[in-house]
Amino acid sequence: MNDIKSVQEEIIEEFSILGDDKESTIFYIMELGDKLPPFPEEEKKEDNIIKGCQSKVWLITKTEGDKVVYLADSNTDITKGLISLLIRVLSYRKADEILDSDLYFIDKIGMGSIIGSQRSNGLAAMIKQMKLYALAYQSKLNA
Amino acid sequence: MAKTGFDVDDIRERFPVLHQEVNGRPLVYLDNAATSQKPLSVIEALNHYYTTDNSNIHRGAHALAARATDYYENTRKSVSSFLNAPSEEQIIFTKGTTEGINLVASTFGRKFIHEGDEIIISAMEHHSNIVPWQMLCAEKGATLKVIPITDDGELIMEEYEKLLSSKTKLVSVLHVSNALGTVNPMESIISMAHRAGAKVLVDAAQSTSHFTVDVQALDCDFLVFSAHKLYGPTGLGVLYGKRELLEEMPPYQGGGEMIKEVDFSGTTYNEIPFKFEAGTPNIADVIAFQKALEFVSTVGKEQLLAHENELLTYATEKLGTIKGFIPVGKAKHKVSVLSFLINGMHPFDVGMMLDAVGIAVRTGHHCAQPLMKRFNIEGTVRASFAVYNTKQEIDVLYVSLSRIAKRKN
Structure with missing residues (x-):
């Protein structure tokens, strides 16, 4: 099984191994960001920037069959790591699945205390934008 | 230290906020240009x-x-x-x-x-x-x-x-x-x-x-x-x-x-x-x-300045040996502030990694966006020293920063 729930459980398991050590956790998040697939340079434009993030975050989508695929990048490594977690959970899924998803792993791994309130707002903005893209795709399908 | 009657441990005793752990490590407060801590008397x-x-x-x-x-x-x-x-x-x-x-x-x-x-x-x-x-x-x-x-x-x-x-x-x-x-x-x-x-x-x-x-x-x-x-x-x-x-x-x-x-x-x-x-x-x-x-x-302005200058010189020299360390602002006459970048890394990331080990610095444009534009950068990491800071704290900063800089250098 590789559904949204099981991927979240995997992430929770990985972060539980790191325990309370904030330094290791931050380094781990940044390593996850390093593994993000490359983002096309020409897409790093104003229109693709997510509003509400302190760092610059570019997000685009494409579709493969009936799946929504996300591509993203950021000018800061920690933010890249955060996006990579969201992409791992939400990318290559049907729009319905994305829209119905409850991303409980964020609270479960204590992301709020790891990244602080400002970045938490940014994270919320990323999720909102990802769901908006899924909604747009779903509307197109139903049109 | 060539100062008489200056005891940084005694000074630190007067600042309750300094005696705490942040993220499991002793707080190293190096954001004094933003605001200094307050002595108990205040x-x-x-x-x-x-x-x-x-x-x-x-x-x-x-x-x-x-x-x-x-x-x-x-x-x-x-x-x-x-x-x-x-x-x-x-x-x-x-x-x-x-x-x-x-x-x-x-x-x-x-x-x-x-x-x-x-x-x-x-x-x-x-x-x-x-x-x-x-x-x-x-x-x-x-x-x-x-x-x-x-x-x-x-x-x-x-x-x-x-x-x-x-x-x-x-x-x-x-x-x-x-x-x-x-x-x-x-x-x-x-x-x-x-x-x-x-x-x-x-x-x-x-x-x-x-x-x-x-x-x-x-x-x-x-x-x-x-x-x-x-x-x-x-x-x-x-x-x-x-x-x-x-x-x-x-x-x-x-x-x-x-x-x-x-x-x-x-x-x-x-x-x-x-x-x-x-x-x-x-x-x-x-x-x-x-x-x-x-x-x-009571501390004395001369002693205070001498101590802070010693810290600034020590930090500038020591951090300067880290591969990828780029100082921003190299004026001949400086006080308290060491602004820098780590090659290939965003200041926010550096600040967050330092915070993870209890070191408080400022990152960003420091409310001086035209100045940042002058240097063609988005911002810097800024360590700023006050009278209660110590060389040991700079050593802690050095160790963490060396580890952070290795990621990209």
Whole structure:
């Protein structure tokens, strides 16, 4: 099984191994960001920037069959790591699945205390934008 | 250390906030240019005021009001002697440096700046010493001129000289750069401005906490600073002005305290400094600020500066050996601030990784976006030192930063 729930459980398991050590956790998040697939340079434009993030975050989508695929990048490594977690959970899924998803792993791994309130707002903005893209795709399908 | 009677451990004992763990490590507080920590004497004075003396000042007919008024005015006397001002009437309490600058822009500016006049600032100003003048210039049809800086972060004095003319009405420059630590040659800046017939405002937010600032020796027309960067409470600042200017300037805000007599046919204003202190002032913080000044005086400004300089030199040399370490701002005369980048890394990431091990620094543009643009960067990581910091703390910073820099270097 590789559904949204099981991927979240995997992430929770990985972060539980790191325990309370904030330094290791931050380094781990940044390593996850390093593994993000490359983002096309020409897409790093104003229109693709997510509003509400302190760092610059570019997000685009494409579709493969009936799946929504996300591509993203950021000018800061920690933010890249955060996006990579969201992409791992939400990318290559049907729009319905994305829209119905409850991303409980964020609270479960204590992301709020790891990244602080400002970045938490940014994270919320990323999720909102990802769901908006899924909604747009779903509307197109139903049109 | 070649200092006598200076014991940093003893000083640290006086700052309760320093004795805590952050993310499981002892706190290393290196964000002093943003705000300094407060000695116990300041914290206790605040507590004491509210538990024993709380009262409104200047007009009460009772014992508590008299006590509170005395303490409040005592701080004014202390600030006056701290700056070597000619008289305590020239010391006006504000909310902070920002309000001090806005006060001068709104009053001196309103009366003395006219269409076609010029105001000079520098390329390294904090936003609080840019925006009030932009607003004033837009309102008056005046022009804002900017002294350029070198790649090392020093003012280009030849260019400053060229900007000065009979049109220049005011020069407003920071004494020490919050983002780079550059100490500007204030005496020259002021004497050159005066020769051109211009007045000078000194933004001393980052200097009063590090070395002696003498308003008469400087011969500045205005000087502003904040108490909270000088071991005092937040929400309090000081504006010093030359007497004849303060007397000529219109009031800033209307209200109680600033009046002599109010009648519906017209109002006469109070004398300085009260003319500029409308409403109930920040009594508790003013009274507690006295203890911050006493703390600085007990340590001694020379010893304080010597210690901070030693830390800055040590940090600059030690961190400079880290592969990928890029200092930003290499002025010959600097104080307290070490601004830097780690090659290939965003300042936010560096700041967050340092926070993860209990080290508090500032990251970002430091409210000096034009300065960041001058260096073609988004921001920096800034470590800034105060009297209670130690070489051991710099060693901790060095170890963490070395590990962080290895990611990309």
